[in-house]
Amino acid sequence: EPEVTQTPSHQVTQMGQEVILRCVPISNHLYFYWYRQILGQKVEFLVSFYNNEISEKSEIFDDQFSVERPDGSNFTLKIRSTKLEDSAMYFCASSDGQPQHFGDGTRLSIL
């Protein structure tokens, strides 16, 4: 069964550094998403992406965040200058409508 793959599984970064989280969505899907889950909290929506542009973003998704689909397969989330509070599990998802299918996440630890 096709799946969403995310790399790396764990990323440790110094505060203030840039980080790029990578995702390979399911190949025939057109909608892409990023969510995050801070330890002990709910899974929360960050951004959705369709037709090479952001279709919706949450208030969490400020100017420090950006998304890109640099080629036909990858979908990336960039955090420009990481803060301690960016430490979380980041999940990528893709869909051709609903339901959304999730990757196993990248655990981002900011030191």
Place this chain on the structure above:
Amino acid sequence: DQQVKQNSPSLSVQEGRISILNCDYTNSMFDYFLWYKKYPAEGPTFLISISSIKDKNEDGRFTVFLNKSAKHLSLHIVPSQPGDSAVYFCAASANIKAAGNKLTFGGGTRVLVKP
């Protein structure tokens, strides 16, 4: 953000018995509801969904019930198996006709099925 709420953080059930997980929502715009299952170190895995035009959807051992007037849905797992031990998330989406809408998640219920 309390738009989707799962009031029971945990549930313990004997193997072979029924597991009932509950979820409440407040946003009247939600018209599509999903249940996801999550094992440690894995992402949420889609289980079953229901649109607001239905009140029940069944898939094997899993049945989801929707009570729109009460803004309440539940997931029944019958019979429960040890492999069902996981965290279960309720999620909701608004305007299902507009594909690609975000999901709003509940806080999850940890289910433990005892052999």
